[in-house]
Amino acid sequence: MADAEGDGQRxxxxxxxxxxxxxxxxxxxxxxVLAASDACHAAPxxxxxxxxxxxxxxxxxxxxxxxQAFAAAVQLDPTWADAWVNYGVARYREGSVEDAKRAxxxxxRHDPSHAGATANLGAFLRLTGDxxxxxxxxxxxxxxxxxxxxARLNLVADxxxxxxxxxxxxxxRAQRLPAHNAAALRHWRLQEALALLHLGRPAEARGxxxxxxxxxxMPPSVAPLRHWRGVLLAMAEGDVAGAARMAATMAAAxxxxxxxxxxxxxxxxxxxxxxxxSGLGAHDRAFAHWSAGHALLRPTQPFSRAEHAxxxxxxxxxxxxxxxxxxxxxxxxxxxxxxxxxMPRSGTTLCEQILSAHRDVHGAGERAALAxxxxxLGGGEDAAxxxxxxxxxxxxxxAAAAAYLSALRALSPGRARVVDKMPGNYAYLxxxxxxxxxxxIIQCVRDPRDIGLSIFTFRFHGHHPYAHDLGxxxxxxxxxxxxMAHWTAxxxxxxxxxxxSDWVEDFDATLASVLDHIGxxxxxxxxxxxxxxxRVRTVSHAQVRQPVNARxxxxxxxxxxxxxxxxxxxxxGGALDGWERPExx
Numbered sequence: 001m002a003d004a005e006g007d008g009q010r011x012x013x014x015x016x017x018x019x020x021x022x023x024x025x026x027x028x029x030x031x032x033v034l035a036a037s038d039a040c041h042a043a044p045x046x047x048x049x050x051x052x053x054x055x056x057x058x059x060x061x062x063x064x065x066x067x068q069a070f071a072a073a074v075q076l077d078p079t080w081a082d083a084w085v086n087y088g089v090a091r092y093r094e095g096s097v098e099d100a101k102r103a104x105x106x107x108x109r110h111d112p113s114h115a116g117a118t119a120n121l122g123a124f125l126r127l128t129g130d131x132x133x134x135x136x137x138x139x140x141x142x143x144x145x146x147x148x149x150x151a152r153l154n155l156v157a158d159x160x161x162x163x164x165x166x167x168x169x170x171x172x173r174a175q176r177l178p179a180h181n182a183a184a185l186r187h188w189r190l191q192e193a194l195a196l197l198h199l200g201r202p203a204e205a206r207g208x209x210x211x212x213x214x215x216x217x218m219p220p221s222v223a224p225l226r227h228w229r230g231v232l233l234a235m236a237e238g239d240v241a242g243a244a245r246m247a248a249t250m251a252a253a254x255x256x257x258x259x260x261x262x263x264x265x266x267x268x269x270x271x272x273x274x275x276x277x278s279g280l281g282a283h284d285r286a287f288a289h290w291s292a293g294h295a296l297l298r299p300t301q302p303f304s305r306a307e308h309a310x311x312x313x314x315x316x317x318x319x320x321x322x323x324x325x326x327x328x329x330x331x332x333x334x335x336x337x338x339x340x341x342x343m344p345r346s347g348t349t350l351c352e353q354i355l356s357a358h359r360d361v362h363g364a365g366e367r368a369a370l371a372x373x374x375x376x377l378g379g380g381e382d383a384a385x386x387x388x389x390x391x392x393x394x395x396x397x398x399a400a401a402a403a404y405l406s407a408l409r410a411l412s413p414g415r416a417r418v419v420d421k422m423p424g425n426y427a428y429l430x431x432x433x434x435x436x437x438x439x440x441i442i443q444c445v446r447d448p449r450d451i452g453l454s455i456f457t458f459r460f461h462g463h464h465p466y467a468h469d470l471g472x473x474x475x476x477x478x479x480x481x482x483x484m485a486h487w488t489a490x491x492x493x494x495x496x497x498x499x500x501s502d503w504v505e506d507f508d509a510t511l512a513s514v515l516d517h518i519g520x521x522x523x524x525x526x527x528x529x530x531x532x533x534x535r536v537r538t539v540s541h542a543q544v545r546q547p548v549n550a551r552x553x554x555x556x557x558x559x560x561x562x563x564x565x566x567x568x569x570x571x572x573g574g575a576l577d578g579w580e581r582p583e584x585x
Contacts, residue, residue, distance in 0.1 A: 013043035020052040024059060032056035040069075047076040051083055054090065061259025063093035074106075081111035088120060093263060095300030100124050115141075119150035126158050127264065129462025134158055146175060149184045156191045165198035186215060186222065193229045202236035209233065221261040223253040224269040231276060240280070247276050251289075267296050271459045278457070287562045290457055294468040301465035303472050307382065311427070312483050314383035318390035319430030321490040328394040330401035333438045337408055338419045338518050339370075341426035342444035343480055344464070345454035347500035351444055352421040354503075354511065357529040360520055362412030366422040373404055373435070374428045381427075389431055401435040417518055426480060429487045433494075440518045441491070443484055446500040448477045448575045449556035452566045474566035478573025501553055 016039035023032035033056040039049035054069030070087035074080060088103030101124045107117035118141040125134035138155035141148055152175060159168040172192050178184040189212040196205035209229060218226050227250035234243035254269045274289035338355070340348045356363030371381070377392065377400055378385025408418050423444075425432075432439055452474055455467050466476040488495045496517040502510040511526055556563060570576050 011038050011042040013039050013046060013049060016042055017046070017049055017052055020049075020056060024052070024055055027059075029056060029059035029061075033060055036069075040072075045076065047073045047080065047083070050076065051080075051086070054083075054086055058086070058090060058093075063090045066090040067094060078106075079110045081107040081114045081117060084110070085114065085116045085120065088117075088124075092120075092124065095263075097124050097127050097300065101128070113145065115145065115148045115150060119148065119154050122151060123154045123157070123264075126154075126161065127461050129460075131158065131162070131461070149178045149181065149188075153184065153187050153191060156195075160191065160194055160198070163198070165195040169195040169199065182215065186212065186218075189215075190222070190225050190229065194232070197229065197232045197236060200236070202233055205229070205233055205236075219260075220253070220256050220258050222265065224250050224257065225265060227253055228269065228272050231272075243276070244280070247273055263296070267293050268459060270296070271457075274457065283558050284562075287559060291562075293459065294456070298468040301463065301468060303465035303469070305472065305475060308466070308476065308479060310383040311381075311386060312479050314386040315427070315430055315483060316486045318387045319433065319486075319490065323390055324430070324433040324490050327390075328392065328397060329433070329437055330397040330435050331394070332398075332401055332405065332436065334401075334405055334436060335438045335440065335519060336405065336416070336418055337432075337436055337439040338417050339425055339429070339432060339439060339441045340419060340421035340423075340444060341429070341441060341484075342423050342446075343451050343455070343477055344423050344460065345451050345458070346423065346446045347444040347498070347503070348421045348423050350500070350503065351442060351498060351514070352419050354526050354529040355417075355419055355514070355518075357525040358417075358515075358520060358523045359525065360416040360523070362415040362418045364408070364411050364418050364420050367420045368422070369404060369407060370420065370422065370425050370428050370431065373400060374431050376400075377431070386430065389434070392434070397434050404435060417520060426484055426487070429491065429495075433487075433491050439494070441487070441495045442514065442517065443488070443495055443497045444500065445481075445497055447554070447556065447579050448474075448481070448570050449563065449567060449579075450552060450554065451477060452570070453556045453559055453563060454552070456566075470563065470565040471569050474569030474575070475573060478570055478575040481575050482573070504553065 016035050020032045020035035020039060023029075023035055032052070036049060036053035036056045039046065040053050043049050050069050050072040054066045054073065057063075057066035057069060067087060067090035070083050070090055073083040074087060077083065084103050084107035088100040088107070091103060092100035101121060104117045104121035104124065107114050108121070111117070118137060122134045122138040122141070125131075125137065135155065135158055138151050138158070141151040142155065145151070152171060156168045156171055159165070159171065168191065172188065172195070178188060189208050193205045193208040193212065196202070196208065209226075212226065227246055230246040231243045231250065234240070234246055250269065251273060254266055254273075257266055270289040270293035274286045274293070276286075277283075277289065278286035338361075340351050340355075342348050352363045352365075355361045374385065374389065375381055377396070378389045408420070411418055426443070429441060432441065452470070455464075455473060456470065460467060466472045484495075488497070496514065498510060498514060507527070512522070515522060515526075560567070567576075
């Protein structure tokens with residue numbers, strides 16, 4: 001027995017813990033917080049008390065205090081997988097996805113078969129851009145435990161995000177409905193209906209939604225998901241007015257989701273509504289929802305202009321023309337690697353899709369290998385890392401190049417060229433110049449205003465902190481162009497610049513120029529790039545399955561007014577030089 005803090009009353013910690021658990025079961029978060037607090041004060045060394053305190057604060061909607069309580073629990077028992085999982089959930093709700101991933105990995109270290117940890121880690125990997133790892137983890141989990149409903153639903157969410165509704169539906173229908181779990185059954189039917197709608201089967205989707213509605217009132221935390229399926233169903237049935245009414249209802253529901261809502265559901269709700277209103281030409285309503293989505297993401301991905309500018313300045317200073325031509329470099333002359341770089345939404349996926357149709361080319365997609373090599377050799381990804389890499393000797397560079405090229409060639413043995421189209425590799429081209437002196441680089445460019453709008457209108461997974469403020473976005477695009485101008489100057493003959501409009505205006509001449517740059521003969525298959533069956537994992541996957549068209553060019557004009565902060569930064573950074581400016585009124 002011990003005294004509870006502040007009132008001098010002796011409290012039985014077991015009784016206080018029992019009260020907390022009972023209050024949680026009845027949905028009384030306030031009473032649970034008070035009872036669990038009593039238990040913690042009465043028995044500060046009892047891990048169960050701190051765990052219950054964390055659960056109570058989660059139920060009360062305070063993820064910060066919940067995280068502190070779960071942290072106390074794992075300090076008392078570092079092997080407690082459930083506590084690690086809940087600590088990760090709390091950190092995710094606070095906006096720290098990386099901490100959440102680490103917590104799930106701690107849980108799996110102590111309990112490799114923990115259902116919640118594997119399901120959550122799969123979801124968090126997707127949110128941070130590691131789609132392949134997420135799918136591999138979740139499929140491996142289901143192979144071991146096919147009844148892991150959370151893992152199945154998270155994999156379905158991944159597949160739907162990649163616009164693979166047939167695969168998602170197959171995965172759902174491979175297992176019986178989780179009738180014993182009302183919340184899981186609700187999500188199951190929500191995802192089944194969404195897959196059917198994407199497959200153009202609205203009548204079946206209507207039946208699934210009817211079964212969903214028969215379960216009872218929709219909790220506020222998931223109500224917007226139900227409304228979104230209603231929007232899509234109305235559009236599929238030609239009821240545009242009904243879809244607009246449902247969209248307005250959904251917007252109100254987003255504001256009432258409450259503390260139990262999954263953060264990503266609220267974020268994606270805004271992006272979904274923005275896409276809907278944009279499709280109807282309601283530009284102001286669309287932009288308001290894009291802005292709301294970014295406002296939710298901004299606190300989780302802080303951006304520092306000073307740090308980014310310092311990195312760009314260090315690259316320009318450290319990787320000079322003299323350093324890249326006369327200093328120590330790796331001794332290979334391997335022309336296998338081709339790097340396609342640029343800002344996201346600048347045409348990098350299209351360029352890779354065209355080249356990957358060539359008989360001598362393997363399109364490797366967006367690889368993290370170059371960024372990982374930069375981090376390993378430089379000890380980070382900041383200005384100091386750039387200077388350390390520029391100071392490396394030839395032996396170190398030879399070893400790093402051999403490892404990189406060996407892994408690259410293994411992706412498609414015998415192919416003359418392997419394309420790495422990670423757009424952000426533009427930051428590491430100094431390292432490319434040192435490791436692979438014969439590698440060719442293709443810089444994709446597009447009207448910076450179109451790039452800015454397109455980035456702002458997509459929910460990018462991974463780390464894109466610059467994207468959540470229009471001013472920061474315009475400034476970053478200008479900095480990227482400044483750095484690329486440097487690389488083009490100090491790597492003469494290595495960088496070819498291709499405008500997205502070049503493919504539209506003269507596809508054949510542009511293709512000939514690109515193939516000549518990377519040293520390959522013509523291949524008629526390149527003109528039929530959109531017929532390829534290869535999987536594309538970027539947000540451009542739908543566009544590259546169509547012939548080249550001009551639909552995305554000049555789209556920024558419809559949003560010129562709300563894009564003013566972005567355009568001002570582009571102007572200030574000289575990023576609009578050479579691009580058409582609208583005539584003054």
